[in-house]
Amino acid sequence: AVQDKDMIFRGNDGGAGINALVLDMSAAGAATFNAGITAQAASTITTADNTDTLSLISTDADASVGPNLVLYRNSGSPAVDDHLGKIAFQGENDADQILEYFSIRTYISDETDGTEDGHMQIVGKTAGADKKRLDLTPTEAVFNDDSLDIDFRVESDNQEFMLHVDG
Numbered sequence: 245a246v247q248d249k250d251m252i253f254r255g256n257d258g259g260a261g262i263n264a265l266v267l268d269m270s271a272a273g274a275a276t277f278n279a280g281i282t283a284q285a286a287s288t289i290t291t292a293d294n295t296d297t298l299s300l301i302s303t304d305a306d307a308s309v310g311p312n313l314v315l316y317r318n319s320g321s322p323a324v325d326d327h328l329g330k331i332a333f334q335g336e337n338d339a340d341q342i343l344e345y346f347s348i349r350t351y352i353s354d355e356t357d358g359t360e361d362g363h364m365q366i367v368g369k370t371a372g373a374d375k376k377r378l379d380l381t382p383t384e385a386v387f388n389d390d391s392l393d394i395d396f397r398v399e400s401d402n403q404e405f406m407l408h409v410d411g
Contacts, residue, residue, distance in 0.1 A: 366379075
C-alpha cells in the first residue's frame with residue numbers, strides 16, 4: 245500500500261492509474277525503488293560517515309557469478325588504445341587539493357574480431373607523479389615499468405624475504 249510519505253511518479257498510462265514508479269519511504273533514512281534505474285547524466289552518491297556508499301548485492305543462490313559490476317564503453321568505432329574504463333582512488337592532500345592517488349586503467353590493445361586483446365595498468369602517485377606500478381599487456385606482465393626505486397618482495401608462511409628484488 246502507498247503510504248502518505250511515499251512518492252508516486254505516474255507515466256502516460258492512458259488514464260489507467262498505473263504507477264510508473266513508487267518510492268517507498270517506510271524505512272528510516274532509506275528509500276526503496278521497486279524498479280531498475282537508468283541515469284542519462286552523471287550521478288553522485290554521498291555519505292557523511294563511514295558506511296558503505298554503494299553496495300551491489302546478489303541474492304541469487306546458484307553457482308554462477310554475482311553480483312556483477314560492468315564498465316561498458318559502447319563505442320561506434322572501437323580502436324587500439326581506446327580507454328575502456330578507469331577506477332580512480334582519490335583523496336585530498338594537506339593543501340586541500342583533490343588528488344588521484346591510485347587508479348586501475350584499461351585499454352583496447354586489439355579490437356579485431358577473433359584476435360581481441362586487452363591491456364590493464366595499475367598506476368600510483370609517487371613523489372607527486374603518476375607512475376605505472378603494474379602493466380598487464382597481451383604479451384607480458386611488467387612490475388615497475390616506470391623504473392621507480394621500489395623493492396619487490398614475496399613472503400612465505402615463515403619467511404619475510406622468500407623472494408626479494410632490491411630496487
